[in-house]
Amino acid sequence: MDTGNTTPPSQSSPDLWTGLIHRLENELAIIQKDETTVLKRAARSLQCATESYRQLHAVIEKYVFLEGEEVFFYKKIKPVFISHLVFNSRLLTIEKNRPAATPAKLELYYTQELGKLDAVYSDHRFIQQYLESGATYLDEKLFFRPGPETTIALIGLEPPPDGAFQVCYDHAVGQLLGADLLKEHLLSALNNLLYPGHSAGDLPRITWTAPNVHLVELAYMLRAAGVFNNGKASIKDIVTCLENAFNAKTNNHSRQMQEILYRHSGPTVFIDSAKNAYLLYIKNIDERQRS
Numbered sequence: 152m153d154t155g156n157t158t159p160p161s162q163s164s165p166d167l168w169t170g171l172i173h174r175l176e177n178e179l180a181i182i183q184k185d186e187t188t189v190l191k192r193a194a195r196s197l198q199c200a201t202e203s204y205r206q207l208h209a210v211i212e213k214y215v216f217l218e219g220e221e222v223f224f225y226k227k228i229k230p231v232f233i234s235h236l237v238f239n240s241r242l243l244t245i246e247k248n249r250p251a252a253t254p255a256k257l258e259l260y261y262t263q264e265l266g267k268l269d270a271v272y273s274d275h276r277f278i279q280q281y282l283e284s285g286a287t288y289l290d291e292k293l294f295f296r297p298g299p300e301t302t303i304a305l306i307g308l309e310p311p312p313d314g315a316f317q318v319c320y321d322h323a324v325g326q327l328l329g330a331d332l333l334k335e336h337l338l339s340a341l342n343n344l345l346y347p348g349h350s351a352g353d354l355p356r357i358t359w360t361a362p363n364v365h366l367v368e369l370a371y372m373l374r375a376a377g378v379f380n381n382g383k384a385s386i387k388d389i390v391t392c393l394e395n396a397f398n399a400k401t402n403n404h405s406r407q408m409q410e411i412l413y414r415h416s417g418p419t420v421f422i423d424s425a426k427n428a429y430l431l432y433i434k435n436i437d438e439r440q441r442s
Contacts, residue, residue, distance in 0.1 A: 175203040193243040200235035225294035225321040233325025238332035265337045271330040278307025293320040359397035365421035367407045
């Protein structure tokens with residue numbers, strides 16, 4: 152859902168508001184690039200969004216709005232910060248509760264979480280329709296600086312009441328924007344699972360049929376070679392990716408690695424075997440080309 156661009160309505164509006172948004176988005180982009188797991192990204196991003204939200208409150212606390220600025224701030228600026236708090240808080244919970252399961256069960260889990268967003272959009276039906284319609288006739292009643300008698304709308308189901316009772320809808324808009332961010336993430340996660348029913352579902356499925364201990368040996372070799380994330384990917388992340396990609400389960404990879412290190416046949420049984428098989432494959436190709 153788009154609430155409109157974040158360009159201030161006049162030259163008198165503080166550039167600092169949009170500057171804080173750009174700074175937050177840049178910092179979140181850096182976190183996205185640096186962290187190797189969704190859980191770590193969500194945790195750091197939540198801290199970042201929380202700090203940015205505090206900075207926003209500090210710069211606006213005693214600010215005297217000029218004409219048109221108050222609606223702009225509570226309709227299009229503050230909800231952006233709320234949305235990142237909502238999104239990363241919910242994503243952190245989802246990832247903490249994510250089952251250590253097969254890709255098929257993960258698909259079910261993410262699909263269920265995606266389904267929960269239907270309730271969010273239903274609860275915010277009025278404010279969503281108002282924003283999507285481009286209407287402005289209720290802006291003065293919906294978006295203003297909260298006072299002692301103001302109620303903060305956490306859902307946007309109904310229009311604000313008439314009379315002295317005031318309801319501010321900035322949090323409701325933030326909840327909707329946060330739901331949009333989470334929806335996009337969950338759809339991407341489902342996409343990455345490469346199952347039917349999603350855009351990448353026509354890709355081939357392959358299953359690891361060699362002993363699982365060989366997969367562990369492969370994971371540690373790739374970790375040592377530093378081929379993922381410029382060498383920053385952890386062994387746990389690599390093992391998890393290989394398990395998901397090849398529909399395998401290694402159980403305790405640390406214990407299996409200890410067994411690999413102390414086995415009589417040496418720590419590179421799979422690697423040596425794979426190398427020999429590869430060299431034989433190349434030799435056969437060479438011989439066919441010469442014949």
